[in-house]
Amino acid sequence: MGQKNNNRQELDINFLNTIIAALVLTILIYVLALPFQETYVGMLLLKRGFTQFLTVFCAFLVITITVDKYLKISKENKVFKKLGIPEEFSFENHQSVQLLHLQEDLSRTSTMITNRLRRVINAYINSGSRKTVTDFALDDSSFYLSASESSYAVPRILVWAIPLLGFIGTVLGISSAVNGFTGFLENTAEIDQIKEGIGTVTSGLAVAFDTTLLALLLSVVVMIPLVLIERMESNLLLATDIYINDYILPRLNEKQTGEKNDLNTEVIVNTINTTLEKKLPTKEELIKPIKEALPTPEELISPAQIYAQEAAKNLVTEFVNQFQKIYEQEQQLLNTIKEVNAVILEDRNKFIQTFGQQNDLNQSIITNIKELVDLVQKNNETNSQGLVEASQAISQQLNKAAVSLEEKVTSLEASSARIAELKSLQSNLEKIVEVLHNVGDIEKTLVNIQDKITNIQPTLQDLSKPRVIRLVEQIDN
Known part of the structure; x- marks a missing residue:
């Protein structure tokens, strides 16, 4: 058989596969949350620090381990319900062909129950002694209990680590809020800076409380199924032990040793x-x-007495040995229970201590917030008084500026009127210049006319003399 079966690890999980599955689920959740990052759930996952990713990853890791365990236990339960050795099956001969065939049939199915039955039958075939097989079955059961206990070590640590990640996020958020509060106290000159500082403080507090909320919620969600699965596995191992002890071991024979028969049976038969x-x-x-x-x-009485004494002695010795083994097992069980109780009490004390520290932190945060509110109110009152005085001074300055502006507006209006007058004067001057240009042209014309008049004056004088006008009629041929 494989190494896994020899190590009694049929119910163990493959941590590499569970880690890959948990990582894929975490990335898928964050991808699906991207369109809803403005909602509360989206902000809770995407805008509250890196501890949220680790918390979700650890929670999915515990969930994948729980689901894997559930599938394996469900498979074992189905096999256990179908398993049944007929009552007429004979275990008288420990080297019979039926036992060999039964061992081969059980070897074909690699489950925890079939492997345990196969090992029990193999021990009976090799030894032929019920006592040896009983001791072997007891050891095999203790091995499976130890393997089952160790397989839940990692998920228990993860369940314990999820709230711690929430507390780490709380510490980071409170640290951010305190730093923002310090910067807020240093820069309180303007109202916008006051609003920005208050936003920084409240965002840090939101990170502190939201990380704790998500961590505690996921720890409760993954803890309950894990405890139920662990109980299912314990019940499965207990049912397997009961089946082997009640239905298999009583049907096995003890190896017989040769003893002398007190009755002379051969003589009786011959007679x-x-x-x-x-x-x-x-x-x-x-x-x-x-x-x-x-x-x-x-x-007859003498060997019976000797046999009774030896039988009583052997019975007492066997009873003492069995009682001693039972006592040792009970002591081991009690020690284990004490260790488990000590671990549970320690975890409980740590949780209570951590919860108390968280309450103290919350109280200190509330006190700091109250002090912050008082300081903000005082600063607002101080700033409001300063703003009133400043507003009055500004209003006076504005009134003076308004008066000066009115005077300037009046002067500007007068200047604009003068500019309009100047524009009209400029247009008149331009017209006068044009007229002057026209007058120069007229003067030149008059000079030319005078010259022409001077030139035609002799002709006019000639024309003014008396004249005889003759009319001559010409007739064309």
């Missing part, structure tokens, strides 16, 4: 055969050889 071959004897003849063959009462 009966001889008597049957001859004629039937009389009553006295029939009783006489029987009396001779039978031992005397003293001979």
Whole structure:
């Protein structure tokens, strides 16, 4: 068989596969939360620090381990319900062919129950002693209990670590809030800076409380199924032990040792055969050889006494040995229970201590918030008074500025009127310049006219003299 079966680890899980599955589920949850990052759940997962990712990953790791355990235990329960050795099956001969076939059939199914039955039957085939098989079954059961206990060590540590991650996130959030509060006290000159400082403080407190909330919620969610699965596995191991002890071991035979028979059976058988071959004897003849063959009462009583003494001695010795083993097992069980109780009490004390520390931190945070609110109120009152005085001074300055602005507006209006007058004067001057240009042209025209008049004056003088006008009519041919 494989190494896993030899190590009694049929119910163990593959940590590499569970880690990969938990990582894939964590990434899938965060990818699905991206469209909803403005909601409370999205902010709880995406905007509250790196501890949220670790908390979700540890929770999914415990969930995958729990699911894997549940699937294995469910498979074992199905096999256990279908398993059954007929009552007419004979265990008389420890080297019979039926036992060999049964061992081969059990070897074909690699489960915890079939492997345990196969090992028990193999021990019976090799030893032929019920006592040896009983001791082997007891040791095998203790091995499985130890393997089952060790397989839950990692998920228990993870369940214990999830609240610690929440407390780490709480410490980081409170540290961020305190740093923001310190910066807020240093920069309280303007209202915008006050709002920004208060936002920093409240965001740090939100990280502190949300990380603790998510961690405690997930620890409760994963703890209850893990405890139920652990109980299911314990019940499965107990049912397997009961089946082996009640239905298998009582049907096995103890190896017989050769003992001398006190009765001379061979003589009795020969006597009966001889008597049957001859004629039937009389009553006295029939009783006489029987009396001779039978031992005397003293001979019968003496070995019976010796046998009874040895049997009583062996019984007492065996009873003492068994009682000693039971006592040792009970002591081991009690020690284990004490250790488990000590671990539980220690975890409980740690949890109570951590919870108390968390309450103290919450109380200190509430006190700091109250002090912060008082300081903010005082600062607001101080700032409000300063703002009133500043507003009054500003209003006076604004009134003066308004008066000066009115004067400037009046002067600007007068200046604008003067500018308009200047523009009109400029246009008139331009018109005068044009007229002057036109006057120069007229003067040139007048000079030309005067020159022409001077030129035609002799002609006018000639025309002013008396003249005789003759009319001559010309007739064309």
